[in-house]
Amino acid sequence: MDKVFKALADVSRRKLLDELYKENGQTLHALCHHLEMSRQAVTKHLALLEEANLVTVERHGREKFHYLNPVPINEIYHRWINKYESHHLQALYSLKNNLEEDNQNE
CATH class of the missing domain: 1.20.5 (Single alpha-helices involved in coiled-coils or other helix-helix interfaces)
Structure with missing residues (x-):
C-alpha cells in the first residue's frame, strides 16, 4: 500500500492515471502527447505506477499498451x-x- 500512496503523491503520475481512465490501453507515445514532459520522464513515472500495480502493460508486437488497474x-x-x-x-x-x-x- 505504501507504493500506491507514493505513486499517487505525484501530480504527473495522477495525470497519467487520469489519461488512462479517459482512454484505457494507450501506448507510451500517446501518453506523452497528453503531458508536457520528456519520453524518459513519462517512462519513469509509468515504471513507478507499474511497480505500485496501478498500471499493467500488454505487448502487442512492438507496441506496449498501458492499462489502468x-x-x-x-x-x-x-x-x-x-x-x-x-x-x-x-x-x-x-x-x-x-x-x-x-x-x-x-
Missing part, C-alpha cells in the same frame, strides 16, 4: 475512505430524521 485504488477506498464516509453519511441521515421529526411536532 483500479484494484489498488478500490482497496484504498474500502480501507480508508469508505469507513469514514459511512460515519458522516449516517450522521447526516440522523440529522435529517431529527429535523423532520421536529417539523412534524410543530
Whole structure:
C-alpha cells in the first residue's frame, strides 16, 4: 500500500492515471502527447505506477499498451475512505430524521 500512496503523491503520475481512465490501453507515445514532459520522464513515472500495480502493460508486437488497474485504488477506498464516509453519511441521515421529526411536532 505504501507504493500506491507514493505513486499517487505525484501530480504527473495522477495525470497519467487520469489519461488512462479517459482512454484505457494507450501506448507510451500517446501518453506523452497528453503531458508536457520528456519520453524518459513519462517512462519513469509509468515504471513507478507499474511497480505500485496501478498500471499493467500488454505487448502487442512492438507496441506496449498501458492499462489502468483500479484494484489498488478500490482497496484504498474500502480501507480508508469508505469507513469514514459511512460515519458522516449516517450522521447526516440522523440529522435529517431529527429535523423532520421536529417539523412534524410543530
